[in-house]
Amino acid sequence: MKLIKNIECDSCTSKLCSIRADVREACLEFGFPDPDINSIVLAVDEACANVIRYGYKYCDNGSVKLQIFAADGEAVFHIIDQCPEICEADITAKPVVDEQPGGLGLHIIHQVMDRVHLIEGDASGNTLEMRKQLPLKEA
Amino acid sequence: MEISRTTFKQYERLHLSGEIDLHNSSVLRETLLGLLGGGEHVLVDFTQLAYIDSSGIAALVESFNVAKKQSLEFKILGATGSPLQVLELTRLVSVFPMVENEHNL
Numbered sequence: 422m423k424l425i426k427n428i429e430c431d432s433c434t435s436k437l438c439s440i441r442a443d444v445r446e447a448c449l450e451f452g453f454p455d456p457d458i459n460s461i462v463l464a465v466d467e468a469c470a471n472v473i474r475y476g477y478k479y480c481d482n483g484s485v486k487l488q489i490f491a492a493d494g495e496a497v498f499h500i501i502d503q504c505p506e507i508c509e510a511d512i513t514a515k516p517v518v519d520e521q522p523g524g525l526g527l528h529i530i531h532q533v534m535d536r537v538h539l540i541e542g543d544a545s546g547n548t549l550e551m552r553k554q555l556p557l558k559e560a
Numbered sequence: 561m562e563i564s565r566t567t568f569k570q571y572e573r574l575h576l577s578g579e580i581d582l583h584n585s586s587v588l589r590e591t592l593l594g595l596l597g598g599g600e601h602v603l604v605d606f607t608q609l610a611y612i613d614s615s616g617i618a619a620l621v622e623s624f625n626v627a628k629k630q631s632l633e634f635k636i637l638g639a640t641g642s643p644l645q646v647l648e649l650t651r652l653v654s655v656f657p658m659v660e661n662e663h664n665l
Contacts, residue, residue: 434583441579441611459642460649466613470582517650525614525650532649 422492425450432473432483432502440487441466444498447489451496452556461496461553464533467526468500468549476504476547495535495552503546509539512549563591569665571603571633580609580616589619596626596634603665607638612646624656635659 426447430436444465448458469485477483486501514531515524530537530551540548561578572595580588595602604620606612620636627634635657639647647653659665 434581437581437583438579441581456645459645463611463613463642463646463649466581470613470615474582523618525617529614529646529649 422490422497424488424490426489429484429486431481432477432485433481434473437466437469440469454556460533464530464551465498467529468551471526472500472502472504476502494555496555498551500549501546507547512537512539568603568662570601572600573603573605575605575608577608579611581613582615585615585619588616589622592619592623593626596623596630596632601633602627603635603637605637606643609643612643617646617650617652637662
C-alpha cells in the first residue's frame with residue numbers, strides 16, 4: 422500500500438475540522454467526484470468523532486491517527502487510537518429507526534464505505550480500516 | 561459554525577452557516593430546544609450551511625420530536641450539497657418537512 426497521508430492529532434473535537442480538510446485533499450488527489458468526496462469526508466469524520474466520543478469519552482489527551490493509503494484500486498483509511506479494545510460488534514451498523522437520533526454515525530460509515538473492519542495488531546488500541554473503491558479512470 | 565435568528569412569518573428562522581460537527585453541535589441543540597421551549601415554530605435555514613455531521617443531525621431529530629409533541633412546526637429550508645447528502649444517507653430527508661425556498665412557505 423502506498424501511504425498518501427499520515428496525520429496524528431489530539432483526541433479533541435476541535436481537530437475534526439482539520440482532519441476533514443486533509444481527507445478532502447486526499448480524495449481530490451484520488452480523483453473522486455464531489456458527491457463522493459463529501460460522503461467520504463463525512464464517513465471519516467464520523468469514525469474519528471466516534472473515537473473521541475466513545476473511545477476517549479471526550480478526554481482530549483489521547484491520540485487519533487489517520488493514515489490514508491492507495492492500494493489495489495481502493496482508497497484505504499486507517500484510524501488508529503489508544504482506546505480500550507473494541508470488537509466487530511461495536512462497529513456493526515444498527516438499523517436506523519426514523520425519528521430516533523442514535524446510531525447515525527455508524528450507519529453513515531457503512532453506507533459510504535465498501536468495507537469497514539478492525540485490523541488486529543500487537544499494539545494496544547484499535548485500528549479501524551475503511552476501504553472505498555477508487556473511481557475508474559477514463560480511457 | 562455561526563447561528564443567527566430572524567423572524568419570518570410565524571417562524572423563528574435559525575440561519576446556520578459554516579460547519580456543524582461534534583465540536584459545536586451542542587450549541588445547535590441548546591438553541592433549538594430553547595426556541596421550542598419558548599413555544600416558537602422553527603425554520604432551520606441550511607442555505608449557508610457547508611457541513612453537518614450526525615451529531616448535528618441528531619440535534620435536529622431530537623428537536624423535531626420535541627416540536628411534534630408540542631404541536632409546533634419544525635421545517636428545514638434550503639438544504640443542498642453535503643448537508644442534503646447527509647439527510648439522504650440517513651433517510652431523514654423523508655422525515656423532516658423540507659422546503660426548497662422561502663417562497664414555498
